[in-house]
Amino acid sequence: xxxxxxxxxxxxxxxxxxxxxxxxxxxxxxxxxxxxxxxxxxxxxxxxxxxxxxxxxxxxxxxxxxxxxxxxxxxxxxxxxxxxxxxxxxxxxxxxxxxxxxxxxxxxxxxxxxxxxxxxxxxxxxxxxxxxxxxxxxxxxxxxxxxxxxxxxxxxxxxxxxxxxxxxxxxxxxxxxxxxxxxxxxxxxxxxxxxxxxxxxxxxxxxxxxxxxxxxxxxxxxxxxxxxxxxxxxxxxxxxxxxxxxxxxxxxxxxxxxxxxxxxxxxxxxxxxxxxxxxxxxxxxxxxxxxxxxxxxxxxxxxxxxxxxxxxxxxxxxxxxxxxxxxxxxxxxxxxxxxxxxxxxxxxxxxxxxxxxxxxxxxxxxxxxxxxxxxxxxxxxxxxxxxx
Amino acid sequence: xxxxxxxxxxxxxxxxxxxxxxxxxxxxxxxxxxxxxxxxxxxxxxxxxxxxxxxxxxxxxxxxxxxxxxxxxxxxxxxxxxxxxxxxxxxxxxxxxxxxxxxxxxxxxxxxxxxxxxxxxxxxxxxxxxxxxxxxxxxxxxxxxxxxxxxxxxxxxxxxxxxxxxxxxxxxxxxxxxxxxxxxxxxxxxxxxxxxxxxxxxxxxxxxxxxxxxxxxxxxxxxxxxxxxxxxxxxxxxxxxxxxxxxxxxxxxxxxxxxxxxxxxxxxxxxxxxxxxxxxxxxxxxxxxxxxxxxxxxxx
Numbered sequence: 098x099x100x101x102x103x104x105x106x107x108x109x110x111x112x113x114x115x116x117x118x119x120x121x122x123x124x125x126x127x128x129x130x131x132x133x134x135x136x137x138x139x140x141x142x143x144x145x146x147x148x149x150x151x152x153x154x155x156x157x158x159x160x161x162x163x164x165x166x167x168x169x170x171x172x173x174x175x176x177x178x179x180x181x182x183x184x185x186x187x188x189x190x191x192x193x194x195x196x197x198x199x200x201x202x203x204x205x206x207x208x209x210x211x212x213x214x215x216x217x218x219x220x221x222x223x224x225x226x227x228x229x230x231x232x233x234x235x236x237x238x239x240x241x242x243x244x245x246x247x248x249x250x251x252x253x254x255x256x257x258x259x260x261x262x263x264x265x266x267x268x269x270x271x272x273x274x275x276x277x278x279x280x281x282x283x284x285x286x287x288x289x290x291x292x293x294x295x296x297x298x299x300x301x302x303x304x305x306x307x308x309x310x311x312x313x314x315x316x317x318x319x320x321x322x323x324x325x326x327x328x329x330x331x332x333x334x335x336x337x338x339x340x341x342x343x344x345x346x347x348x349x350x351x352x353x354x355x356x357x358x359x360x361x362x363x364x365x366x367x368x369x370x371x372x373x374x375x376x377x378x379x380x381x382x383x384x385x386x387x388x389x390x391x392x393x394x395x396x397x398x399x400x401x402x403x404x405x406x407x408x409x410x411x412x413x414x415x416x417x418x419x420x421x422x423x424x425x426x427x428x429x430x431x432x433x434x435x436x437x438x439x440x441x442x443x444x445x446x447x448x449x450x451x452x453x454x455x456x457x458x459x460x461x462x463x464x465x466x467x468x469x470x471x472x473x474x475x476x477x478x479x480x481x482x483x484x485x
Numbered sequence: 486x487x488x489x490x491x492x493x494x495x496x497x498x499x500x501x502x503x504x505x506x507x508x509x510x511x512x513x514x515x516x517x518x519x520x521x522x523x524x525x526x527x528x529x530x531x532x533x534x535x536x537x538x539x540x541x542x543x544x545x546x547x548x549x550x551x552x553x554x555x556x557x558x559x560x561x562x563x564x565x566x567x568x569x570x571x572x573x574x575x576x577x578x579x580x581x582x583x584x585x586x587x588x589x590x591x592x593x594x595x596x597x598x599x600x601x602x603x604x605x606x607x608x609x610x611x612x613x614x615x616x617x618x619x620x621x622x623x624x625x626x627x628x629x630x631x632x633x634x635x636x637x638x639x640x641x642x643x644x645x646x647x648x649x650x651x652x653x654x655x656x657x658x659x660x661x662x663x664x665x666x667x668x669x670x671x672x673x674x675x676x677x678x679x680x681x682x683x684x685x686x687x688x689x690x691x692x693x694x695x696x697x698x699x700x701x702x703x704x705x706x707x708x709x710x711x712x713x714x715x716x717x718x719x720x721x722x723x724x725x726x727x728x729x730x731x732x733x734x735x736x737x738x739x740x741x742x743x744x745x746x747x748x749x750x751x752x753x754x755x756x757x758x759x760x761x762x763x764x765x766x767x768x769x770x771x772x773x774x775x776x777x778x779x780x781x782x783x784x785x
Contacts (some may be wrong), residue, residue: 119602122688126598130591131610133658138617141628144637148628262524265517278771279525282532285767285774287717289735290760293742294535297749304549306534362528363778370779419621422719426739440623444720447627460624467621 142464145457153454165458171233179225182218189214237459239434240442241466246345247424247438248417251356256409258357259364260402264394266365267372277369280362291359292426296322299351307351321351323431346435352427359423364409371405372398411474418467439463539753546749557750564754569729573737574758577716580652580733584715585708587657592707595658596666597692601678611667614660622720629655630724651725652733656715662707669703670696706777709770716763734759 149165152158170176193211230238262280266273283291298306299321308318319331324347329335331347345353375398383397399406421440428436437445443463447456538546540556565571598604599611631637633645633655645651673696681691697704719735726732732740738755767774 120604123598123602123604123607126594126602126688127610130595130658130663131614133587133591133654134614134617134660136632137629137655138620138625138660139613140632141625142620144628144631145624258524261520265521268517270517270521276521276525277775279528281775282764282767283528285713285763286760287713287735287763289717289719289738290756291531293738293752293756294531296742297538297753298531298534304547306530306549309549358527358531361524366775366779419623421623422717425720426742440621443623444626447630448724453627456627460621460627464621464624468619471619 145460148454149458149461151454153452153457155451155453165454166462169234169237169455169458169462170229171231171238172228175225175228175232177225178221178228182221182225185214185218185221189218234455236434236437237439237442237446237462240437240439242341243345243349243435244418244438244440246349247353247356247420248414250345250350250353251360251417252410252413254353255357255360255413256364256406258361259368259409260406262361263365263368263372264398266369277366280365282362283359284362288359288423289426292355292423295351295355295358295423296427299354319347320431322348322427322429322436324348325431325433325435327435346432348429348432348436352424352436355423355427356417356420360413364413367405367409368402371402375401407477411470411477415467415470415474418463418470439466535753535756538750539757541750543748543750560750560754561758564751564758568741568751568755570734570737570755570758572729573732573734576731577733577735578762580649580722580731581712581715583649583653584656585711587653588659588662588707588711589704591658592662592666593692593697593704595663597670597688597696599663600667600670601673602688615664618660626720626724629721633725645725647726647728647730649731652722652731655721656718662711665703665707666700669700673699702773705770705773709766709774709777712766713763 150160150162152161167173189211192207192214195207226238262276266276270276300307301318301320301323302308303318305321307321311319324331327343327346328350329344335343379397379401380393383393388396417438419440420438421444424436424438424441425444428441439459440463443456443459446452446459450456537552539560540558541550541553541560542557545553565574599607628637633640633651635644642648642650645654677695678691681695686694717735718733719739722733722736723739726736729737738752738759741752741755
């Protein structure tokens, strides 16, 4: 410890006492924090697992093992096929990037094989999913699709806009600080307050801000947050597509708009920090080689920012699976199930339906998905990204 | 070789077309500013809408105008008094203050121990604490609700529903604050500790008299994150406050949405009230706040 010595001295009694005292002090210091986190952070996980094994509506009922999970998932074999599809996806990803590098035209062969694999991925995923939805709990499984819509709808747009704004701000722009502050404002303001404001902006009234604005370009007033119909139906009149192909409802798109509005600033700030980390010399060297502004952006900035882009993508993606507050505030009954994401569904299962054990099982499934995503994040961050 | 040739031609053409290049650059710059300003308008539009609506009369909110004819500051008085936002506001203030006090106490003590005292199981305990950062709120809400109701284990003072402790105690420690402070405390040179020990100080006195005064920056970050987290909390207080005794602002705002119906002007006044403290704090600590987020990369 603090004793300086080249050789390890035998422990004397006083040394032992001192160590004991240090230990006691340390445990006293950490005990308040450990107690709170253990009770309100860790215990709930164990207790959720415990609850999910019973019949439990407000009052605890019989032990039923994994029945709650079977009811939700519907078809274990379907789940297995679905997971197999995910493994195939990983394989396709690997083949695309790594396989046959030593061969002549190896890359081309690899891409062809990967393409074939991707078709197989699509087939297995949809087959597995269909098996699950026909037998399982529609509402929760559907909420996972809604969450996926929400994630795929908001994260890429959010990142692209943030990258553009950050890149412009990084040029010699006057008033850079002010712009940065303005973009960051939506992220800092309490999400419930701004979601309440968006509820009135995107209300179906003819005089709501959203309807006034689209009226200026000659579009009829829309129902926005109250509209359960998918955007594809509203735009192109496609009806009766199955729920996945039809895409998100207008109500969900409105919530996506809110998500983009509120998180662009955060991503911009992180991108700006990343841009600041790229050394000027690389740009100068590229400029001497005759790179254009676009070339600089495409071949220097983007690759060097890739660790940050990737980090932000995964963090935001995982974040959408956790998102609750603004979706809960912006959902209206008229939008039906089209805006109920997984975390909102978990909440409603115990809060409005009082079905504690099913809610616990759903929460565990959601947690496993988030864990899986986090694992993928760590795996992928390890070897996919270019570190400058 | 090809590249040298290219460079010479490009410099040559640059010299030749010097003036048109300049106008091109000015145009580009103007375009960039246009994009930035457009972005700023989109970012600020909801704020404009909220503030202007909050100052309208009921009639004006229905027959939509861009600005109120006469600003109705009385809306704020009404929201404050009649819609109970005063009560919710003070509830939020107290809840946030108590939570912050708790976070400060637990995280400085624990952060110090993890950084500067060697003890059995230190790394294991720390790793377990850190793992809680991955746990989504949706999984902890239900068990914690049952805990706070007293239906799992009996609690001191019976059920904690609708109480200050029910709203604050679960948030009085978090792994993020401990981690942040630990990182900083670990960098404090050992000489300071040796000197303090010679003066007869123990760990606690060293922490209070030497470590805390030189740790203003990380403590500020912890306070800022704690403040926003506690002020913005929604799901938990929604569950725990079935009556309005301790109902905080965010939940008050939400119940106003579902109950008030068409009184948009009062709702917007309430929204302004609810975000004012956060905005004031943001403008006061803008730089620290933004940099705190950029360096920790935390997603709220």
